[in-house]
């Protein structure tokens with residue numbers, strides 16, 4: 147989108163200076179006009195301010211100059227170009243602040259709910275969008291791991307490549323949403339977004355901390371759990387109102403992180419028990435499971451404290467997505483949506499009508515039991531899903547098809563093996579985005595953590611073949627869980643996106659023929 151920047155180059159220098167980011171400027175003409183910002187030279191098409199970041203090569207800057215860049219922002223000086231540089235001490239922070247300013251701070255026109263947590267971000271975001279779309283007539287933008295929605299035409303919905311986009315893309319999308327008449331935004335914020343300063347300077351109206359368990363720790367992500375937790379807690383420091391889950395671990399740390407910048411009357415804690423034991427205070431909202439089945443749930447929500455009672459959302463709600471862990475996701479969506487103006491009727495409607503691609507999708511069969519396609523791909527999520535399935539279907543066989551990603555989330559392999567060992571009778575280990583690794587070696591590592599006395603384990607490299615075998619072999623009363631990829635239409639292999647039908651499409655086709 148081409149436009150005139152809402153800042154001039156000298157204003158950009160003021161912003162960088164104010165935030166102690168400016169090292170030096172080579173600009174001699176501060177009235178130079180730019181109409182685009184970019185960090186990828188291939189996307190420069192006119193007078194641009196160009197950001198040099200990451201694993202950057204000087205040749206990219208030359209490319210950007212040849213395509214029209216008028217100046218660059220970088221942590222280092224480049225001598226292979228004629229355009230002036232603005233040298234900063236942190237390119238990610240600088241890019242975030244200047245991107246927001248370039249678009250005239252679109253966040254100020256887009257009240258925002260932000261979700262973080264190891265698990266449940268996407269589901270909770272979809273619940274909240276579903277509720278608020280009812281309140282605001284489909285005017286709710288969504289930045290989720292699955293889709294980025296900036297408007298209501300087909301072109302306004304694109305598949306996301308990251309949970310939280312790079313800052314320049316984030317503010318571009320916010321600006322597009324505002325221009326398309328969207329009135330609110332629901333977004334997911336990953337720990338990496340804080341680690342890489344993709345959301346530097348961004349404040350949310352409501353921030354939710356769903357839960358934390360070890361994940362994303364390893365090369366290219368977080369060096370330690372403490373680093374992971376610290377990054378996630380930054381969401382609370384940047385939120386006007388904080389919503390916390392009392393049932394998760396580390397609630398004490400999380401509560402005090404929220405309290406550093408938020409008054410207790412703007413913190414709402416929800417949980418299944420009446421009290422937050424670690425803190426010795428009552429939960430604001432207590433919820434209870436009234437019914438849960440393989441297809442849906444019913445919960446009650448009760449406010450326990452005066453500030454919670456003011457929201458007046460006490461009542462019973464039906465939730466369209468099964469899984470007891472989705473009850474907490476639904477409660478948090480109910481609280482946040484109410485804070486954003488939703489009525490009880492909107493909440494009732496939204497929670498009963500939400501679908502999330504690849505999250506607990508159910509395919510019942512007559513002769514082969516129930517097939518689920520679910521995105522579970524680490525210990526926490528696979529344990530939650532299998533625990534729920536086991537409670538619902540204690541007699542049938544539980545069959546799991548899964549793999550694990552190469553080059554990232556290495557610790558997930560142990561967790562997947564452990565969860566399979568706890569609940570499954572049979573497991574087919576297969577391929578899931580192996581990147582530069584051998585999927586068989588990844589499967590062997592998962593297998594080492596499975597209790598082979600309890601679980602029959604096989605390896606079938608071809609994911610479609612593994613799914614087909616598991617589904618066609620299963621019997622009435624069995625549950626087959628295809629875990630990990632959901633609707634993902636690619637296998638990431640050696641730097642290439644190799645087309646893949648997607649678990650959901652494969653299962654849907656199989657079930658048709660049964």
Ligand SMILES: CC(=O)N[C@H]1[C@@H](OP(=O)(O)OP(=O)(O)OC[C@H]2O[C@@H](n3ccc(=O)[nH]c3=O)[C@H](O)[C@@H]2O)O[C@H](CO)[C@@H](O)[C@@H]1O[C@H](C)C(=O)N[C@@H](C)C(=O)N[C@H](CCC(=O)O)C(=O)O
Pocket residue numbers: 185186187188198199200201202203206207307308309310311312336337338339342344362366367
């Ligand atoms: C490959 C890689 O490690 N990329 C990370 C890195 O990007 P980078 O800037 O170094 O990218 P790069 O591909 O090396 O390119 C360097 C620069 O050259 C530019 N370029 C490149 C080619 C060219 O011809 N011209 C050109 O200008 C590129 O546009 C880029 O600006 O620095 C970015 C800083 O924000 C990271 O976001 C990004 O994470 C990659 C994309 C990634 O997959 N990250 C995952 C782990 C992630 O963030 N996941 C979380 C979810 C997990 C969670 O819950 O925590 C997420 O939010 O999605």
Ligand SMILES: Nc1ncnc2c1ncn2[C@@H]1O[C@H](COP(=O)(O)OP(=O)(O)OP(=O)(O)O)[C@@H](O)[C@H]1O
Pocket residue numbers: 263264265266267268269270291309334356357471472474475504505506520521522523526527528530531
């Ligand atoms: N609150 C929860 N607690 C534990 N597991 C959950 C919870 N919510 C969802 N899950 C499980 O985790 C999977 C991923 O859920 P969802 O996509 O909502 O989470 P996410 O935080 O966006 O995940 P990711 O960071 O992996 O994209 C679901 O398919 C389900 O198996």
